[in-house]
Amino acid sequence: xxxxxxxxxxxxxxxxxxxxxxxxxMAIFLVGTLGYHYIExxxxxDGLYMTFITISTIGFREVHNLSIEGRIFTxxxxxxxxxxxxxxxxxxxxxxxxNEHFLKRAIRxxxxxxxxxxxxxxxxxxxxxxxxxxxxxGLPVVVxxxxxxxIDRIQADKHVYIQGDAQNENILQEAGIDKAKALICAxxxxxxxxxxxxxxxxxxxxxxILVRANENSNRLRISRAGANKVISPYDIGADRxxxxxxxxxxxxxxxxxxxxxxxxxxxxxVLIGKGSALSGKSLGEIGVRNKYGVLxxxxxxxxxxxxxxxxxxxxxNEGDSLILLGDMxxxxxxxxxxxxxxxxxxxxxxxx
Numbered sequence: 138x139x140x141x142x143x144x145x146x147x148x149x150x151x152x153x154x155x156x157x158x159x160x161x162x163m164a165i166f167l168v169g170t171l172g173y174h175y176i177e178x179x180x181x182x183d184g185l186y187m188t189f190i191t192i193s194t195i196g197f198r199e200v201h202n203l204s205i206e207g208r209i210f211t212x213x214x215x216x217x218x219x220x221x222x223x224x225x226x227x228x229x230x231x232x233x234x235x236n237e238h239f240l241k242r243a244i245r246x247x248x249x250x251x252x253x254x255x256x257x258x259x260x261x262x263x264x265x266x267x268x269x270x271x272x273x274x275g276l277p278v279v280v281x282x283x284x285x286x287x288i289d290r291i292q293a294d295k296h297v298y299i300q301g302d303a304q305n306e307n308i309l310q311e312a313g314i315d316k317a318k319a320l321i322c323a324x325x326x327x328x329x330x331x332x333x334x335x336x337x338x339x340x341x342x343x344x345x346i347l348v349r350a351n352e353n354s355n356r357l358r359i360s361r362a363g364a365n366k367v368i369s370p371y372d373i374g375a376d377r378x379x380x381x382x383x384x385x386x387x388x389x390x391x392x393x394x395x396x397x398x399x400x401x402x403x404x405x406x407v408l409i410g411k412g413s414a415l416s417g418k419s420l421g422e423i424g425v426r427n428k429y430g431v432l433x434x435x436x437x438x439x440x441x442x443x444x445x446x447x448x449x450x451x452x453x454n455e456g457d458s459l460i461l462l463g464d465m466x467x468x469x470x471x472x473x474x475x476x477x478x479x480x481x482x483x484x485x486x487x488x489x
Contacts, residue, residue, distance in 0.1 A: 192218030338363030
C-alpha cells in the first residue's frame with residue numbers, strides 16, 4: 138500500500154471507514170444488478186437501473202412488474218442501501234469536523250514553536266501584502282483575522298493564523314505576543330488600531346509596533362498609544378503616483394529595486410557593531426566597492442542626519458548604519474563577513 142495513503146488511513150480512521158462503506162455500496166450495486174438478472178431475467182443495464190432507483194428513492198416506474206421474490210429482494214436492497222448511505226454521510230460529517238480539529242491543533246503546535254515572529258493584525262489588501270512579503274523573505278508570520286471571508290485566502294496563502302479579534306487579550310496571547318518580534322496593525326479602523334496598540338504595548342512593553350493610519354489626523358493619537366512607527370498607505374501611494382509624473386525614471390528605478398522579484402540587485406542596511414573590523418576606518422581604506430562589489434550610497438551616524446554619497450575619506454564608526462546597493466549575494470557576503478546587527482527593530486527604526 139502507498140505509504141502516504143497508509144498514513145492517512147492510520148491518522149484518520151474516518152477516511153478508512155468511508156472507504157469501506159463505499160466499497161460495500163459498490164458491492165450492493167453489483168449484487169442488485171445480478172439479483173434482478175437472475176430473479177427477474179433483466180439485462181445488465183435494467184438491473185443496474187432498478188438498483189439505482191431503489192437505493193436513491195427516486196421512485197421512477199419499474200422496468201416491469203416484479204414478482205413476489207423480486208419485491209422482497211427490492212426491499213432488502215433498499216434497507217441495505219439506505220443504511221450504507223446514512224453511514225457514509227455520518228462519517229463524512231465526522232471527517233469534516235475532525236479535519237477542522239486537526240487543523241486547529243496543528244496551528245496551535247506551530248504557534249507554540251514560534252519565537253521572534255511577526256504578528257499581523259488584519260488581512261485586508263495591506264495586511265495580505267505585508268504577510269506575503271515577510272513570508273517570502275523567510276520571516277515567521279502569524280496572522281490575526283476576524284472576518285470569515287478572509288480565512289480562505291489566508292489558508293490559500295499558507296499562513297499560520299488565528300481567527301479572532303485582535304482587540305481581545307486572549308487572542309494576542311494565543312498569537313504569542315510575549316515571544317513576538319513585532320506586531321503590525323493593518324486594521325481598517327484607526328479606532329481598532331489604537332486599541333490593539335494599547336493592548337499589545339501592555340502585554341509586551343518591548344515589542345516593536347508598526348501601525349497603519351487611515352487618517353492623518355490620527356497619527357499622533359496612534360503614536361501616543363504606544364506605536365513605534367505609524368505609516369499612512371494613502372500618503373505613500375499618493376507620493377509614488379506624483380513621482381511617476383515628476384520623476385518617472387527615478388520611480389521606475391526604485392520600484393524595480395524594491396519590488397521586482399527577478400532583480401539581482403537590492404538595497405540593504407547593515408550596522409557597524411561593537412568590535413567590527415570596519416570601525417574607525419575610512420571608506421577608501423576598506424575598499425568596499427573593489428573588494429566586495431558593493432556600493433555604499435549613504436551613512437547614517439548613530440542619532441545623526443543621513444550622509445548621502447559619502448566620500449572615500451569619510452570614517453565609519455561603531456553604531457553607524459550603512460545603506461548598501463549591490464548584487465544580492467555580494468551584499469549578503471559583505472553583511473555576514475563584516476557586520477552583525479544585534480539591534481531590536483525599535484532601535485533600528487528609532488531615527489526614521
